[in-house]
Amino acid sequence: MKVLIKAPAKINLSLDVLHKRPDGYHEVEMIMTTIDLADRLELTLLSEDEIKIVSQNRFVPDDQRNLAYQAAKLLKEKFHVKKGVKINIEKTIPVAAGLAGGSSDAAATLRGLNKLWQLDLSLDELAELGAQIGSDVSFCVYGGTALATGRGEKIKELPSPPSCWVVLAKPLIGVSTADVYGRLQLKDVVHPNTDGMIEAIQNQDFAGVCRNVGNVLEGVTLNLYPEVAQIKEQMHRFGADAVLMSGSGPTVFALVQHDSRMHRLYNGLRGFCDQVFAVRLLGERNPLD
Ligand SMILES: C[C@](O)(CO)[C@H](O)COP(=O)(O)OP(=O)(O)OC[C@H]1O[C@@H](n2ccc(N)nc2=O)[C@H](O)[C@@H]1O
Ligand SMILES: Nc1ncnc2c1ncn2[C@@H]1O[C@H](COP(=O)(O)OP(=O)(O)OP(=O)(O)O)[C@@H](O)[C@H]1O
Missing domain, CATH: 3.30.70.890 (GHMP kinase, C-terminal domain)
Known part of the structure; x- marks a missing residue:
């Protein structure tokens, strides 16, 4: 069984920092929106208890450093999933670019595994789990356009901006x-x-x-x-x-x-x-x- 899923990049239409927090993160106010530039992920169910990452892009790590790997591991541990997954990442979003490429791959993995492993979680539950992986992951679970606050993980939906x-x-x-x-x-x-x-x-x-x-x-x-x-x-x-x-x-x-x-x-x-x-x-x- 396979799930194909798109992971779109984001841009920040505005990004404000209010103050530095005691935990080392910064309190932010950001308007984020997704754009039609996306990685494509193919998730294949494995019967063995394993998470495998495959990517042709040499800048993408194929081990636990990959945010998609971390997303799969989080779901696996939290919901005691015994099956595994092969995650093939066809990379289009430039790496380390400010476009949330890794975060969007992690978010797409959460959404895709929700289906592949039949976890039946809501988008809100997936977004909450995403925050444990990185500050941009919650937004990427929803996509669209949003005001992001906190360290970036508190998401309030906004209408689409005028098209351009x-x-x-x-x-x-x-x-x-x-x-x-x-x-x-x-x-x-x-x-x-x-x-x-x-x-x-x-x-x-x-x-x-x-x-x-x-x-x-x-x-x-x-x-x-x-x-x-x-x-x-x-x-x-x-x-x-x-x-x-x-x-x-x-x-x-x-x-x-x-x-x-x-x-x-x-x-x-x-x-x-x-x-x-x-x-x-x-x-x-x-x-x-
Ligand atoms: C710059 C943005 O991409 C704008 O959307 C985000 O604020 C960063 O999101 P991200 O890459 O998912 O960031 P994380 O992986 O959570 O954090 C990486 C590092 O950035 C710094 N960081 C991140 C988010 C935040 N609100 N305050 C911070 O100071 C911290 O030093 C943290 O260790
Ligand atoms: N799936 C992934 N795709 C790309 N890079 C990844 C991935 N998983 C982990 N990484 C690592 O994360 C680092 C940052 O890459 P990424 O493309 O996510 O940055 P970014 O676009 O600047 O993210 P953000 O906008 O959220 O700060 C890379 O140097 C890479 O080693």
């Missing part, structure tokens, strides 16, 4: 999320207007969404990697309606409504950047597979 193109560009560097949070100096940051972003989404106001994009982690990564600032400049030059770094970076995304501008951006950035994608916002929540 998302052009993403990732330079040839990987960024450590822990390192970026560790270097953040909260006294220096300009906080994004989270309420303004929610209002713009609710009013389907594309110009308002563009006005309110903001990410307090952006300054940290721009200081470490000047090439990220160069990509931002290029995107503005090619006519993007809004430009922002996603998560802890280094991927930068541009929002554009017109097809012709999307083509101009996509073609202009290729050759200048390691990986470039032009995709649509997904907006809608994942079904319970």
Whole structure:
């Protein structure tokens, strides 16, 4: 028996950090949304008690470091599952990019194993388990568009943003999320207007969404990697309606409504950047597979 499941990437339309918590994590307020750039996972039931990870991508670990492995192990232990699973990950989302690739693979594994191992858990239960794997996993269990608070695991659903193109560009560097949070100096940051972003989404106001994009982690990564600032400049030059770094970076995304501008951006950035994608916002929540 097999389950095929898509694991879409996310972008942060806004990312604010309120304060550092005693447990070392940061209290955040983020507006996240899924995009049509996805890994594909194939989960195959194994009769032996084993979790096997297979991926052609050399940056993806094939052992307990893989977040999909951790998701399977968590379900196995919690629900005393005696059967095993082979997880084949066809990777499209760039690794260590700020697009929650590993988190989305973990979330897809939770959703897929819920079916394969017949666990009958709700999305809320899966999201709660996901929080034990990483801060972005709960959001990825639901997908769609949401306000994420706490350390990122408290999810409040929002309507889909107005439809547009998302052009993403990732330079040839990987960024450590822990390192970026560790270097953040909260006294220096300009906080994004989270309420303004929610209002713009609710009013389907594309110009308002563009006005309110903001990410307090952006300054940290721009200081470490000047090439990220160069990509931002290029995107503005090619006519993007809004430009922002996603998560802890280094991927930068541009929002554009017109097809012709999307083509101009996509073609202009290729050759200048390691990986470039032009995709649509997904907006809608994942079904319970
Ligand atoms: C940057 C974002 O991707 C934005 O969506 C998330 O905030 C990070 O989510 P993630 O990669 O799932 O992060 P985790 O694996 O939970 O944490 C990695 C490390 O990032 C730091 N971290 C993460 C989340 C948070 N709210 N505060 C933090 O300080 C911690 O040092 C933590 O050890
Ligand atoms: N399924 C997976 N896919 C990719 N990387 C994984 C996976 N599982 C674990 N990893 C490890 O996690 C690290 C971060 O990769 P990932 O692509 O999840 O980062 P990210 O997009 O920056 O995540 P986030 O936006 O949630 O901070 C990688 O360097 C890799 O070693």
